[in-house]
Amino acid sequence: MELEFTPEELAFREEVRAFFQANLPDRIRDQAVRAPSFVSKEDTRFWHRALHDQGWIAPNWPKAQGGTGWNITQKHIYAEEYQAAHAPRLSSFGLTMVGPVIYTFGTEAQKARHLPGILSGDVFWCQGYSEPGSGSDLASLRTRAVLDGDDYVINGQKIWTSHAHHADWIFVLVRTDSAVKQQQGITFLLVDMTTPGLTVRPIVSIDGNHYLNEVFFVDVRVPVANRIGEENKGWTYAKFLLGHERTGIAGVAKSKAKAERLRANLARANLERGGLGDDPDARRRLAEIEVKLTGLEFTQLRALSREQTGLGVGPEASLLKIGGTEVEQALNEMLVDCLGYYAGPFETASSLRVDSNQESVVAPHGRGLMTEHLLRRAASIYGGTNEIQRNIIAKRVLDL
Numbered sequence: 310m311e312l313e314f315t316p317e318e319l320a321f322r323e324e325v326r327a328f329f330q331a332n333l334p335d336r337i338r339d340q341a342v343r344a345p346s347f348v349s350k351e352d353t354r355f356w357h358r359a360l361h362d363q364g365w366i367a368p369n370w371p372k373a374q375g376g377t378g379w380n381i382t383q384k385h386i387y388a389e390e391y392q393a394a395h396a397p398r399l400s401s402f403g404l405t406m407v408g409p410v411i412y413t414f415g416t417e418a419q420k421a422r423h424l425p426g427i428l429s430g431d432v433f434w435c436q437g438y439s440e441p442g443s444g445s446d447l448a449s450l451r452t453r454a455v456l457d458g459d460d461y462v463i464n465g466q467k468i469w470t471s472h473a474h475h476a477d478w479i480f481v482l483v484r485t486d487s488a489v490k491q492q493q494g495i496t497f498l499l500v501d502m503t504t505p506g507l508t509v510r511p512i513v514s515i516d517g518n519h520y521l522n523e524v525f526f527v528d529v530r531v532p533v534a535n536r537i538g539e540e541n542k543g544w545t546y547a548k549f550l551l552g553h554e555r556t557g558i559a560g561v562a563k564s565k566a567k568a569e570r571l572r573a574n575l576a577r578a579n580l581e582r583g584g585l586g587d588d589p590d591a592r593r594r595l596a597e598i599e600v601k602l603t604g605l606e607f608t609q610l611r612a613l614s615r616e617q618t619g620l621g622v623g624p625e626a627s628l629l630k631i632g633g634t635e636v637e638q639a640l641n642e643m644l645v646d647c648l649g650y651y652a653g654p655f656e657t658a659s660s661l662r663v664d665s666n667q668e669s670v671v672a673p674h675g676r677g678l679m680t681e682h683l684l685r686r687a688a689s690i691y692g693g694t695n696e697i698q699r700n701i702i703a704k705r706v707l708d709l
């Protein structure tokens with residue numbers, strides 16, 4: 310693999326840098342640094358639209374569907390610059406998850422109906438997979454859909470539904486046949502969140518914020534035209550989507566940007582406030598994380614080049630999910646350790662947002678770090694737990 314950038318690639322990097330510099334407003338950049346998981350919906354949409362207008366919103370989509378047509382080096386450069394600019398996270402449920410399912414398995418009418426809104430950022434999506442009692446063992450899900458004329462009628466409950474309170478549409482897995490093997494009785498439906506009978510209740514997480522929800526379905530009528538592919542074949546589409554979700558979760562570029570922040574914070578040598586200083590033990594911990602991160606970066610590049618050649622996402626998705634979340638959590642932990650006493654105060658999203666006039670007692674270099682650390686404890690759980698990913702590797706790679 311060629312590791313030096315060519316003059317054309319360096320020019321591309323300059324173009325990306327210049328765009329971020331000129332178009333990412335300071336108020337949004339500031340929010341993305343302070344509370345990366347809680348940039349407001351309006352600001353997320355503003356930034357989404359800016360990227361859409363530029364034609365850069367979906368680097369991983371095929372060009373014919375609105376992708377950029379970039380090669381893997383360009384995608385890599387773009388991801389790195391994105392994080393270096395502290396640009397906010399975009400909602401992944403449309404762009405990374407259901408979008409690829411729709412353009413791969415959807416009807417022409419579904420593509421025409423949904424893809425433009427996903428690309429433009431006008432329509433927000435959420436993911437209705439997990440249920441109480443059906444997380445790792447997802448195929449055991451019990452939310453039922455019964456055919457009645459031209460509609461499915463859904464009854465049941467989803468849980469841990471991230472951003473359901475912001476979403477316009479939800480993609481759900483429902484049981485349409487209980488008499489067959491579990492995986493063979495599942496159907497994949499697209500549901501408008503304003504449909505009568507659908508309610509969303511908040512779950513407040515360990516960091517004190519509202520990010521998660523429960524979603525209840527009571528006689529929710531969904532047109533058959535909103536079904537992806539065939540009835541009872543939903544498991545195939547669900548697994549396709551999970552492969553995309555897991556590669557995205559690796560977050561290599563994001564972790565590299567975090568490692569930079571950690572280096573800067575270590576250099577502050579705030580030993581006197583009970584935090585880590587620039588001492589040999591801290592340097593050893595950082596070096597261990599960075600070695601893992603470099604290994605992960607090359608695995609990600611291999612996975613991207615595999616996808617580029619049309620081989621699809623392989624078991625690397627599980628490796629990336631485990632490695633990426635372990636590195637992210639180790640970085641978050643060390644960033645908090647670095648802060649010493651400043652890690653103590655309990656900040657919530659509202660106090661972290663720039664639109665609040667509440668003064669923080671946390672030093673500027675430490676703001677948002679504890680919230681991020683607490684929320685991302687869940688990174689090794691969502692998208693399929695890391696234990697389950699190890700089982701997948703044991704089966705599919707080690708043949709155990």
Ligand SMILES: Cc1cc2nc3c(=O)[nH]c(=O)nc-3n(C[C@H](O)[C@H](O)[C@H](O)COP(=O)(O)OP(=O)(O)OC[C@H]3O[C@@H](n4cnc5c(N)ncnc54)[C@H](O)[C@@H]3O)c2cc1C
Nearest residue numbers: 436437438439444445469470471687690691692693694696
């Ligand atoms: C912050 C957050 C956001 C989320 N967002 C969404 C979302 O938007 N949409 C959605 O549908 N879901 C979402 N989830 C749910 C997530 O996908 C599930 O939490 C996850 O799949 C685990 O399921 P569970 O919570 O039921 O745990 P369980 O499956 O009950 O697992 C409990 C523990 O047992 C272990 N375990 C279970 N089975 C095995 C096994 N066979 N071998 C070894 N160990 C095993 C697990 O690894 C885990 O440690 C989110 C979760 C979190 C925490």
